[in-house]
Amino acid sequence: MGADPAIQFRSVTKRFGDCVANAEVSFSVSAGSIHGLIGENGAGKSTAMKLLYGMYGVSSGEILLGGKAVEWKSPSDAIAAGIGMVHQHFMLADPYTALDNVLLGAEPMRAGSGWLPRFLRPIDRVGARKRLEDLSRRYGLTVPWDEPVSRISVGVQQRIEILKLLYRDARILILDEPTAVLTPQETVELFVNLRKLQAEGKTVIIITHKLKEVMSVTDRVTVMRAGRVTGEVDTSKTTPQELADLMVGRKVVLAIEAGAAKVREGASALVFERVVAEERASKRRLLDDVSFSVRAGEIVGIAGVEGNGQSELLQAVLHPSDPHCRASGTVRVLGAEANALDAAAIKGMGVGFIPEDRHREGLLLDASLVENFALGLHRDFSSYGLISWKRISTRAHAAFEEYDVRPRALDAQAGRLSGGNQQKVVIAREFERKPRLLIAAQPTRGVDVGAIEFIHRRIVRARDEGAGVLLVSSELDEITSLADRILVLYEGRIVGEFARGQAGESEIGLLMGGGHA
Amino acid sequence: MNRFLTTLRPFLAVALGLTLGLGLTIIAGESPIHVLKVLAKSAFGSPYDIGMTLFYATPLLLTGLSVSIALQAGLFNVGAEGQLVLGTLAAAAVGASYPNLPSPLAPILAGLAAFTVGAAWGAIPGWLRAKRGSHEVINTIMLNFVAAGLASYVTLYWLKNPDSQNPETAPVGPGYLIHQFATFGDSHVSTASLLALAVAGGLAFLLRRTVLGFELRAVGQSPRAARAAGISVGRMQIIAMALAGGVAGLVGVGEVLGNAGKFRLGFSPDYGFIGIAVALLGRTRPLGVLAAALLFGALHKGSADLDLETENVTRELSLVLQSLVIFCVSADGLWSWMNTIRKEKRA
Numbered sequence: 110m111g112a113d114p115a116i117q118f119r120s121v122t123k124r125f126g127d128c129v130a131n132a133e134v135s136f137s138v139s140a141g142s143i144h145g146l147i148g149e150n151g152a153g154k155s156t157a158m159k160l161l162y163g164m165y166g167v168s169s170g171e172i173l174l175g176g177k178a179v180e181w182k183s184p185s186d187a188i189a190a191g192i193g194m195v196h197q198h199f200m201l202a203d204p205y206t207a208l209d210n211v212l213l214g215a216e217p218m219r220a221g222s223g224w225l226p227r228f229l230r231p232i233d234r235v236g237a238r239k240r241l242e243d244l245s246r247r248y249g250l251t252v253p254w255d256e257p258v259s260r261i262s263v264g265v266q267q268r269i270e271i272l273k274l275l276y277r278d279a280r281i282l283i284l285d286e287p288t289a290v291l292t293p294q295e296t297v298e299l300f301v302n303l304r305k306l307q308a309e310g311k312t313v314i315i316i317t318h319k320l321k322e323v324m325s326v327t328d329r330v331t332v333m334r335a336g337r338v339t340g341e342v343d344t345s346k347t348t349p350q351e352l353a354d355l356m357v358g359r360k361v362v363l364a365i366e367a368g369a370a371k372v373r374e375g376a377s378a379l380v381f382e383r384v385v386a387e388e389r390a391s392k393r394r395l396l397d398d399v400s401f402s403v404r405a406g407e408i409v410g411i412a413g414v415e416g417n418g419q420s421e422l423l424q425a426v427l428h429p430s431d432p433h434c435r436a437s438g439t440v441r442v443l444g445a446e447a448n449a450l451d452a453a454a455i456k457g458m459g460v461g462f463i464p465e466d467r468h469r470e471g472l473l474l475d476a477s478l479v480e481n482f483a484l485g486l487h488r489d490f491s492s493y494g495l496i497s498w499k500r501i502s503t504r505a506h507a508a509f510e511e512y513d514v515r516p517r518a519l520d521a522q523a524g525r526l527s528g529g530n531q532q533k534v535v536i537a538r539e540f541e542r543k544p545r546l547l548i549a550a551q552p553t554r555g556v557d558v559g560a561i562e563f564i565h566r567r568i569v570r571a572r573d574e575g576a577g578v579l580l581v582s583s584e585l586d587e588i589t590s591l592a593d594r595i596l597v598l599y600e601g602r603i604v605g606e607f608a609r610g611q612a613g614e615s616e617i618g619l620l621m622g623g624g625h626a
Numbered sequence: 627m628n629r630f631l632t633t634l635r636p637f638l639a640v641a642l643g644l645t646l647g648l649g650l651t652i653i654a655g656e657s658p659i660h661v662l663k664v665l666a667k668s669a670f671g672s673p674y675d676i677g678m679t680l681f682y683a684t685p686l687l688l689t690g691l692s693v694s695i696a697l698q699a700g701l702f703n704v705g706a707e708g709q710l711v712l713g714t715l716a717a718a719a720v721g722a723s724y725p726n727l728p729s730p731l732a733p734i735l736a737g738l739a740a741f742t743v744g745a746a747w748g749a750i751p752g753w754l755r756a757k758r759g760s761h762e763v764i765n766t767i768m769l770n771f772v773a774a775g776l777a778s779y780v781t782l783y784w785l786k787n788p789d790s791q792n793p794e795t796a797p798v799g800p801g802y803l804i805h806q807f808a809t810f811g812d813s814h815v816s817t818a819s820l821l822a823l824a825v826a827g828g829l830a831f832l833l834r835r836t837v838l839g840f841e842l843r844a845v846g847q848s849p850r851a852a853r854a855a856g857i858s859v860g861r862m863q864i865i866a867m868a869l870a871g872g873v874a875g876l877v878g879v880g881e882v883l884g885n886a887g888k889f890r891l892g893f894s895p896d897y898g899f900i901g902i903a904v905a906l907l908g909r910t911r912p913l914g915v916l917a918a919a920l921l922f923g924a925l926h927k928g929s930a931d932l933d934l935e936t937e938n939v940t941r942e943l944s945l946v947l948q949s950l951v952i953f954c955v956s957a958d959g960l961w962s963w964m965n966t967i968r969k970e971k972r973a
Contacts, residue, residue, distance in 0.1 A: 428853065453856030462854060470854045473847040484844060485855030491837045498835075 378577025713875020721798025748871015
């Protein structure tokens, strides 16, 4: 590790109007290290990086690059100084090929064309391609150069983004929440690649709130909370618990004690009997002879890498008559056959549903919080077709109080809340009717550590109050700490079943990947 | 202060659009002040002028509302023109077929017919969207042509007025004609304008207070979230398009019962299409649509006298003004953008 810090923040403060996004932020990143910048949503991590990347100017304090204070007017100055950033949402032009995406904005010109006006000079694709192929060999980042980006998987798109930076000679790479969109395997691959970059002398900063990743890939970590740095530690000398406490500012329980289930025999909340689902067009089997049951008072966890039939499983409960996917077999929800019912009837029987994609399935992002709270409950608060917004507001206010939704303003727009608070709105709503069957799909995706603890407690409480809970998650920790029984789903089949504590993570992980335990 | 500015913004945008448009008349060698005077005088100069403004605004209010309801449910109704043509034809057909019905019953029946036929015509693309997934924009555009053809056929072969050379239906019975307000001279402002106002109020109530309205809006904002909440997306799409068609069909009340007393082919100067602009200008909120319809009605009437009263500007200026107003209102994003820039600078 080099002795000179590659980057140094000295008492950097950034104000937006009256809002202080960064307050006296100081930390340094050693050259050739992988540095983690962690904190909850809104802690100021992204603002700090945008300052470094030249997207904003500092209000006071200074940022040093290799010992010299920087004075940047725009990101292009930062790029010229060797800083590159991969944004959380990739900035790629879908219809263009991988090659053209890398070249876009930095097109190399054919030799001898200097006399032409810039926009008329022919692009030297051959030379550029050679250079890129060298780069990709050196860092082991394989990319199909001639495929349009729209046909390339997310993990590979991220490689394109990284190559884009390397092509522009970046020495310092900033990655904003790089694993948010990746599968577990892609995450592992990314970390291997980051190590290679480090070995080649690059400095990497990753912004994240996933502690496990920080522990596995970084050398040093800076923790931020509410715009301030609350800690800076060597990764080897810290624990996830310490980092979580620094992030949240209080003692956080990372894996809550779910306790033993009090299963109520005889009453099954959800039963799958030999359910088969086929994609209508291709006849591909998405669910293959799936049978299980969730009894009242227990949590059944479905473990599995995403895309192994989880969506179809949820579909089979709530929307059995979907045109794209045909299901056969029997699904019984709280004793009634789901095939004969529509989603409204199923939910009306006392089913709470926390969807995996809260932005598209859980919320109306443009609508107010109270309207989002009402969604699906609105019929309970209406008579003769008229909705009583007054009654809903009273209930919503009480619920938001209980679930600590911030801000507590009923007329705030849902899309403006942080991910954790959005999820709390969904959960407050779905628990409002005291569900007898709760279906929770990825309930803590993109949610802060503090909120995760809260959400987990709620799920366990619902179980203890006698609800049957079906928990679908790709976070193995979540499944093992919450579920009383674990089913492993692989390619649409249930390939393993364990009682709580019966199997270790590695055993389940192996089954998730298609191996044999 | 900030909230005050926010409510003021659409008005400022409209004013800016009008100013720009009037400024253009300088190029044509006309004094903008003079043009504005002509416009204002022609739109509001006498009770008759005001009446004509209201007369034009009424169908625009209805078609604007029609497009708005569909948009609230996430659907783009380009078919208001076809829906209003068939709705109007239906009102005339009832009136011509049963000419002897007495007064309160007759117009109610004709109005119901206009609404029902418009609704049925609107429900077709709604149903196609819900059940077959085919896009309503394409279907409503095509159905406009079908409606025009159907209206010609019915008018010329079934309900032809034997006493006229014009392509129009036989007149409705006297019991059908509704009250015209004498205050506005012979400008044909009738109770149809009040009906349109009531429809606007009713829709505002529907959208805000009823289960149906909430579900329509939920479907419009996120069909998947609505579905997960147990709302039948397809059903809402059909209902929204049927309502949109019905409201457009009500244009027939003013035209047949309050004005012409019969269906005349080609009576609509594209009310259905202007309705799209009205809806967008009014931001699909009933109150906003009302304001937009009045503005467009005034522009339409006001520009009528430009041909006579000015040397170098013709009535087509109203189109220029309409488009610039829409342009300025839809450039609203620019305001928020400039706001963020300002905040950045200050920081």
